[in-house]
Amino acid sequence: MKDLSIVIVTYNSKDFLRTCLHSVIQQTTGISYEIIVVDNASTDQTRELMASEFPDIAFFRNEHNVGFAAANNQAVKETTSRYVLLLNPDTEILDGAIQKTIRFMEEHPKSGICSCKLMYQDGRFQANSYSFPTVWNMFSEATFMYRLFPKTKLFGSYHLTYLDYAKDNQVDWLIGAFYLIRREVIDTVGLLDEQYFMYTEDLDYCYLAKKAGFEVWYTPCAEIYHFYGGMSGINLRSVVWTHRSQILFYQKHFSYFKKLMLVLMKYFGLTLRVIRYLTIGIVSLDKLLLKKAWYSIFSMMRMLTSRWKYINGVKGRAEQWEI
Numbered sequence: 001m002k003d004l005s006i007v008i009v010t011y012n013s014k015d016f017l018r019t020c021l022h023s024v025i026q027q028t029t030g031i032s033y034e035i036i037v038v039d040n041a042s043t044d045q046t047r048e049l050m051a052s053e054f055p056d057i058a059f060f061r062n063e064h065n066v067g068f069a070a071a072n073n074q075a076v077k078e079t080t081s082r083y084v085l086l087l088n089p090d091t092e093i094l095d096g097a098i099q100k101t102i103r104f105m106e107e108h109p110k111s112g113i114c115s116c117k118l119m120y121q122d123g124r125f126q127a128n129s130y131s132f133p134t135v136w137n138m139f140s141e142a143t144f145m146y147r148l149f150p151k152t153k154l155f156g157s158y159h160l161t162y163l164d165y166a167k168d169n170q171v172d173w174l175i176g177a178f179y180l181i182r183r184e185v186i187d188t189v190g191l192l193d194e195q196y197f198m199y200t201e202d203l204d205y206c207y208l209a210k211k212a213g214f215e216v217w218y219t220p221c222a223e224i225y226h227f228y229g230g231m232s233g234i235n236l237r238s239v240v241w242t243h244r245s246q247i248l249f250y251q252k253h254f255s256y257f258k259k260l261m262l263v264l265m266k267y268f269g270l271t272l273r274v275i276r277y278l279t280i281g282i283v284s285l286d287k288l289l290l291k292k293a294w295y296s297i298f299s300m301m302r303m304l305t306s307r308w309k310y311i312n313g314v315k316g317r318a319e320q321w322e323i
Contacts (some may be wrong), residue, residue, distance in 0.1 A: 001034055001080055001081060001082060002032045002034055002081040002082070003031040003032045003033060003081060003082055003083065003102065004031055004032070004033040004081050004082070004083045004084070004085060004098070004102065005033065005034050005036060005075075005076075005079035005080075005083070005084050005085070006024060006033060006034070006035045006036070006058045006084075006085045006087055006098075007034075007036050007038070007072055007075040007076060007079075007084060007085065007086050007087065008020065008035065008036070008087050008089050008316065009037075009040060009072050009086075009089070010036045010037060010038070010039050010040070010042060010046055010089040010090070011039070011040040011041070011042055011065060012042045012044045012045045012046070012090040013042070013044075013046070013090060013098040013281070014045055014046045014049050014160075016090040016091075016227060017037070017046065017049065017089040018053065019092055019234075020088075020090070020091050020092060020093075020261075021035065021037075021053075021054055021057065023092045023093040023094070024087075024093050024098070026093075026097060027094065027095065027097065027098065028096070028097050028098045029096065029099065030096075030099055031098075031100075031102065032095060032282040033081070033101050034058065034079075034081070035057045035058065035130035036057075036058045036059075036075040036079070037050060037054075037057055037058065037059045037060070037076065037208070038060045038061075038062065038071040038074055038075050039059070039060070039061040039062065040062050040064075040065040040066060040068075040071050040074070041061070041062050041063060041064050041065050041068070042061075045167065046061075047059075047061055049206045051189040057079075058075075059310050060074060060075070062133045063209075067194060067197035067198060068191075068196075068197070068199075068201065069191075069192035069193060069194045069195075069196050069197070069198075069201040069267075070194040072086055072191075072192055072201075072253055073191040073192055073194065076186065076191055076192075076284065077168065077191070079215055081183065082104070082151060082182070082183050083102055083150060083181065083182060083183065084180075084181045084183070085098065085178070085180050085181070086176055086178075086179040086181070087177075087178060087179075088176070088177040088178070089224065090226065090227040090228065091103070091176075091177055091178060091224050091225060091226050091227070092224060092227075093224050094222075094223045094224055094225065095222070095223035096222070097116055097178075097224050098180075098222070100116070100145075100220070100221050100222035100234060100317050101114055101115075101116050101178075101180050101219065102180065103221075103224045104168075104217070104219045104222075105180065105182060105217075108217060109217065110213075110214065110215045111182065111214070111216070111217045112181070112182050112184070112185040112209045112214025112216065113174065113179065113180065113181050113182070113185060113205070113206055113209055113213060113214065113216045113217070114174075114180045114216070114217045114218070114219060115128055115129075115175075115177075115178050115179060115180065115217075115218055115219075116178055116218075116219055116220070116221065116222035116223060116224060117165065117172040117218075117219075117220045117222065117223045117224070118175075118177060118178065118223075118224060118225075118226040119223060119224070119225055119226070120225070120226070120227070120228070121225050121227055125165065126226055126228075127159065127160070127161075127165070128174055128175045128177065128178075128218065128226075129163060129165075129169065129172075129173075129174055129218045130158060130159060130160060130171065130173050130174075130175075130203070131157050131158050131171070131172045131173075132161060132172045132173065132203075132207060133246075133249075133250070133262060134157075134158075134159065134263045135258060135262060135265065136157075137157045138262055138265040138266075138269070138316070139263075139268075140154075140155040140156070140157070140158060140218060141158045141263055141265075141269060142248055142265050142266075142268045142269030142272060143157065143268075143269075143272065144204075144272070146158065146159050146161055147161075150162065152210040154245075158214055162295075165218070166220055166222060167220070167287075168218070168219045168220070168221075168303075169217070169292075170215055170216065170217055170218075171206065171216055171217070171218050172206060172207075172210065172216065173202060173203045173206035173216060174202060174218060175202055176201065176202035176214060176223055177224075177226045177323065178226070179202060181205075182214070184214075185209050185212070185226040187211055187213055187297050188212050188214075189205065189208045189209055190298075192204075192205055193205075194246060195248060195252075195310055195311070196245045196249075197241060197245070198238070198241040198245065199241050199242045199245040199246075200245030200246055200248065200249050200263065201243075201245070203249060204252070204253075207249075207253065212236055221238045223284070236294075236295050236298060239295040239296070239298075239299055240295070240298065240302055243266060243270070243299045243303065243307050244302070244303075244306075245264060246266065247266065247303070247308050248308060248309075248310045249310075250262045250263060251266045251309065251310035252312070266303070267300065267303070270296045270299060270300050271300070273292070273293070273296045274293050274296045274297055274300075277289045277290065277292045277293035278290070278293045281293060292303045
């Protein structure tokens with residue numbers, strides 16, 4: 001049995017993927033591991049890159065984009081290792097980060113999922129830990145109260161803006177850019193929920209893992225770069241799918257009243273963002289803010305006109321990436 005299987009799902013992220021794979025190979029020592037790359041029908045010569053530069057790495061190419069969760073599941077089904085690392089292609093491993101994070105989990109036997117310190121390429125810190133959504137913390141998020149009072153647990157509970165990221169912290173959930181999973185979690189919880197085509201599958205998986213008794217940890221003992229490019233670059237599709245997937249999570253896990261209130265907070269937050277982005281964007285002639293305003297408007301339009309519904313017991317029902 002290998003120590004680790006590293007699963008990388010890519011979609012038109014060839015240049016990021018090259019950097020990621022080289023960093024994994026250069027920085028990961030002292031453990032037995034395999035790398036599995038799943039390409040979701042890229043059109044940017046990803047297949048040629050893998051054949052020419054990484055011929056020894058397991059590579060699977062889908063004929064169409066099956067979604068992030070489903071593509072990860074394809075690879076995870078082929079693994080038997082003690083740990084599985086779901087790694088975004090727009091990352092770069094630094095200073096043995098992978099084996100350091102595994103060592104941390106070995107020292108915390110109740111840990112089921114773990115992530116390390118994420119940074120932008122310029123070295124700025126990138127938050128990756130959150131609390132599970134509640135009506136109150138979604139209200140605080142919708143109204144930007146977490147930005148006005150970031151150091152208070154009252155308003156900063158969702159984004160954990162008061163957290164000391166210089167220390168190890170047990171949290172509710174972690175974003176999936178660097179997502180280390182213990183085999184026992186997979187055996188107990190199963191695979192990612194494929195009804196999330198893109199985004200929120202990481203929140204959902206942590207939610208299920210914690211319900212099963214596993215701990216979720218953030219540790220600063222290891223560091224990586226996360227460029228927020230490739231699949232995760234900000235665009236209309238990513239914004240729409242972020243909101244869509246969050247609604248699916250509410251439908252899956254919460255009762256009618258709480259689900260209704262959370263959806264209302266979603267509409268409220270999007271409305272405030274449209275006002276904010278338009279006002280500042282027009283005054284400052286900031287094209288990016290004007291784009292964000294349009295993305296928020298379009299997201300609300302899709303929420304009002306599309307029947308986004310989670311269906312219990314149904315696997316892989318998410319619509320295609322096109323919107």
